[in-house]
Amino acid sequence: MTDNSLSQAEYDAITDAAAHWCMRLHAVDCTAEERIAFEHWRDVHPLHAFEYEAMLEIWEVAGDLPRPEAVTSVARFKQAAPWRTVGIAAAVCALALPLAAYSGWNMGWLPNSYQHFEASDTVRQVTLSDGSQVELNLGSELIFSNYKDQRRVTLEKGEAFFSVSHDLAHPFVVRAADGRIRVTGTKFNVWMYEDQVRVNLIEGSVLVSSNDDLPGDGLRLGPAMQARYKHGDFTPQINQTYPNDNSLAWRSGKLVIDDLALNDALPLINRYLSKPVMVADHSTGTIRLGGIYNIKELNNLVASLPKVLPVYLTRNKEGNPVLNSIPQQTPKS
Incomplete structure (x- = not known):
C-alpha cells in the first residue's frame, strides 16, 4: 500500500514510527499511556496501520534470530530488556534501514529475502527466492526467509508440497507447530492442523524433530516414509507409507x-x-x-x-x- 501524496521522507518517517511502536509495544515496560498513543497514531492514517502490520511480520520472522553475542552492539535499545527482545528490536530497525540490514545479513541473523504466501480457495504454486518450488493447499499460509547460513520456512497453517533446490551448505528448514524439518534438497509434503503435523517424504532425505527446543537434528526419513508429531511429543512417530498412499491427493x-x-x-x-x-x-x-x-x-x-x-x-x-x-x-x- 502506498500513498502518492506523501514524499519519500514522509513515507520513511511512517516506516520508522511503525518500527518504534512495534518495539515499544513488545517491551516489558510499555505503559498504558503509550498503548493509547499508539492506537491514536495507528488510526490517524490507513498507511500507519498498514506499515505497523508489515513490521509485525518482520518481528515474527526475527523472533528467534539473534544470538546473544550478536546483539551486544545494539544493547543501547534497552539495557534492562532480555537479549532476545533487544535482538528482535534491532532486527526490526535493521530491516527498516538498508545499511544496517546488510550488516545483519553478514552476521547471520537477518534475511536478505522475505516472502509471504497464502492460498485461500484454490491450490497455489509459488517459487521461493532460492528457486525452490512450493505447492500450497487450500487455506494454507507460509513465510520464507533466506539467511546467510540457512533457508527458513514457517508453515503458519495448512499444507504444502516442497521441491527444494539442492544446496548442501545452505540447508532448508521448515518449522511447523513445535517441530522442525531440515533438508538440503528433496521433495516432501508437510500437513498441519492445529498442533498435529505429518511429514511425507517423496525423494531424498529429511531430518524431523518434534520439538525445536530439543538438541540434535531429529530422526532421519528416507523415501516412502512418514513422520507424525503433535504438541508435547518428545520424538516423532515414524512409519512406512504404501504404494497406494493417498496423502498427496490434494494436489489433484x-x-x-x-x-x-x-x-x-x-x-x-x-x-x-x-x-x-x-x-x-x-x-x-x-x-x-x-x-x-x-x-x-x-x-x-x-x-x-x-x-x-x-x-x-x-x-x-x-x-x-x-x-x-x-x-x-x-x-x-
Whole structure:
C-alpha cells in the first residue's frame, strides 16, 4: 500500500514510527499511556496501520534470530530488556534501514529475502527466492526467509508440497507447530492442523524433530516414509507409507479417506472448514468413514454424513457441527 501524496521522507518517517511502536509495544515496560498513543497514531492514517502490520511480520520472522553475542552492539535499545527482545528490536530497525540490514545479513541473523504466501480457495504454486518450488493447499499460509547460513520456512497453517533446490551448505528448514524439518534438497509434503503435523517424504532425505527446543537434528526419513508429531511429543512417530498412499491427493483437488475412524478422519476434513466438526463422545469417534471427496466441496460432506453414517447432527454453543451416534436398539428376544 502506498500513498502518492506523501514524499519519500514522509513515507520513511511512517516506516520508522511503525518500527518504534512495534518495539515499544513488545517491551516489558510499555505503559498504558503509550498503548493509547499508539492506537491514536495507528488510526490517524490507513498507511500507519498498514506499515505497523508489515513490521509485525518482520518481528515474527526475527523472533528467534539473534544470538546473544550478536546483539551486544545494539544493547543501547534497552539495557534492562532480555537479549532476545533487544535482538528482535534491532532486527526490526535493521530491516527498516538498508545499511544496517546488510550488516545483519553478514552476521547471520537477518534475511536478505522475505516472502509471504497464502492460498485461500484454490491450490497455489509459488517459487521461493532460492528457486525452490512450493505447492500450497487450500487455506494454507507460509513465510520464507533466506539467511546467510540457512533457508527458513514457517508453515503458519495448512499444507504444502516442497521441491527444494539442492544446496548442501545452505540447508532448508521448515518449522511447523513445535517441530522442525531440515533438508538440503528433496521433495516432501508437510500437513498441519492445529498442533498435529505429518511429514511425507517423496525423494531424498529429511531430518524431523518434534520439538525445536530439543538438541540434535531429529530422526532421519528416507523415501516412502512418514513422520507424525503433535504438541508435547518428545520424538516423532515414524512409519512406512504404501504404494497406494493417498496423502498427496490434494494436489489433484481430492481428499481420500480410506476407512478411517472419525477421530482420524475429521482432522483431515476440518482443515478445509471454517467451523470444525466435533464428535459428541468416544463411541461416535470410532465410527468409520471412507470415500473420495472434492476438497472445494467438503462443506457439503458435513451435511451429508447423517445419510451415510449412523449419526445425527447438532451444534454446540460455539456453532460447531457435532456428530452424535444413533443408539443401536437391542433386538427383542
